[in-house]
Amino acid sequence: MTAHQRELIGFAAVGLLAYTADLTLFSWLRGPAALDPLTAKSLSFLAGCTVAYLGNARGTYRNARLPGLRPYLVFVAVNLAGALVQLLCLTVSHYGLGLTSQRADTVSGAVVGMGLATVLRFWGTRTWVFRAEGRVGSWTG
Numbered sequence: 467m468t469a470h471q472r473e474l475i476g477f478a479a480v481g482l483l484a485y486t487a488d489l490t491l492f493s494w495l496r497g498p499a500a501l502d503p504l505t506a507k508s509l510s511f512l513a514g515c516t517v518a519y520l521g522n523a524r525g526t527y528r529n530a531r532l533p534g535l536r537p538y539l540v541f542v543a544v545n546l547a548g549a550l551v552q553l554l555c556l557t558v559s560h561y562g563l564g565l566t567s568q569r570a571d572t573v574s575g576a577v578v579g580m581g582l583a584t585v586l587r588f589w590g591t592r593t594w595v596f597r598a599e600g601r602v603g604s605w606t607g
Contacts, residue, residue, distance in 0.1 A: 476522075480521035511549070512542070518545070530596040537596070551579060551583040551586055553575070555582065560574065
């Protein structure tokens with residue numbers, strides 16, 4: 467297995483764990499905790515970002531030495547940009563193209579949007595957050 471493959475697999479595994487944490491916490495905050503949806507999503511988003519950051523910092527990019535709070539804040543900013551990509555895909559599909567069914571919303575936001583957002587998050591994470599010696603090299607040649 468190449469270093470690039472290990473990086474991709476590590477990033478994907480951490481992302482899946484973070485997604486699970488986000489979804490689980492959101493469901494609990496909306497259900498038993500009875501919080502409003504925006505507060506619940508904001509808190510679950512931050513929890514998911516924290517799980518993803520720690521997983522990448524201690525796993526995928528464990529060789530990168532990044533002191534202080536700045537890398538975490540940049541990581542959250544990259545993840546917010548990814549969330550905006552998902553919302554943009556949903557907005558274009560639902561309001562721009564008139565595809566208003568639940569299935570169309572799911573495909574545009576959770577499939578197309580998530581796919582594009584994941585590419586952005588991977589690139590942003592390895593370029594702006596963990597850009598030290600822990601990175602395995604360029605993906606662009």
